[in-house]
Amino acid sequence: MSPRPYRSPSRRAAAAETRQRILRAAKDLFATDKPFSMEAVAKRARVTRVTIYHQFESKAHLLEAVFDEFAAAGGLAALPKLFATPDPRRALRELVHVLVGFWAHHRRSMPRLSAAIVDADIAKGLKARTERRRRGITTIVGRIVGPNADPVRANDVIDTLFALTSYEMFELLSTRERDVPEIEALVVRAVDAVLEFSGLLT
Numbered sequence: 001m002s003p004r005p006y007r008s009p010s011r012r013a014a015a016a017e018t019r020q021r022i023l024r025a026a027k028d029l030f031a032t033d034k035p036f037s038m039e040a041v042a043k044r045a046r047v048t049r050v051t052i053y054h055q056f057e058s059k060a061h062l063l064e065a066v067f068d069e070f071a072a073a074g075g076l077a078a079l080p081k082l083f084a085t086p087d088p089r090r091a092l093r094e095l096v097h098v099l100v101g102f103w104a105h106h107r108r109s110m111p112r113l114s115a116a117i118v119d120a121d122i123a124k125g126l127k128a129r130t131e132r133r134r135r136g137i138t139t140i141v142g143r144i145v146g147p148n149a150d151p152v153r154a155n156d157v158i159d160t161l162f163a164l165t166s167y168e169m170f171e172l173l174s175t176r177e178r179d180v181p182e183i184e185a186l187v188v189r190a191v192d193a194v195l196e197f198s199g200l201l202t
Helices: 009-029 038-045 049-056 059-073 076-083 088-105 110-118 120-145 151-164 167-173 180-196
Strands: none
Touching: 009 038, 009 049, 009 059, 038 049, 038 059, 049 059, 059 076, 059 120, 076 088, 076 120, 088 120, 088 167, 088 180, 110 120, 110 167, 120 151, 151 167, 151 180, 167 180
């Protein structure tokens, strides 16, 4: 049996620092007007493409790590606790609060991410993240309307709330010099109105 390779603490620390430098470079690239590519990330991080692949195995894995960083920085770590909120109407309002805060935090990067969906790997990663938001809304709406609700109407509500909590809606409401709390209040009122007029509430 061959001995396990020994890695000194200093080498592990250097590898961790390199990984973080690559992640920072990848995230920062989305805030520029430059196309996202492994070559561009390598140049910005001052490493080789081989180093990136050594750290992340693939472009898809690098993007997944970048999206995880975006999520953490934008406050999405609050979602598990939010979904455990006993009152589903309150949970839905808190979801709006978290998502509006997330869009506001990443306001510089979101247009670049949207423009970059021509890249198949980026499009796939963003779609997966977007579907998580839809699943969260579906779960909360299911708790609000109950299991016997008209599925067509319930889906109409879910799709409308999905649109109301999107980055595109955040940007549209950012006109007229509205600040983030004002945008959040508008979305909350719209969400409440959709529920009230859905015909699903008892």
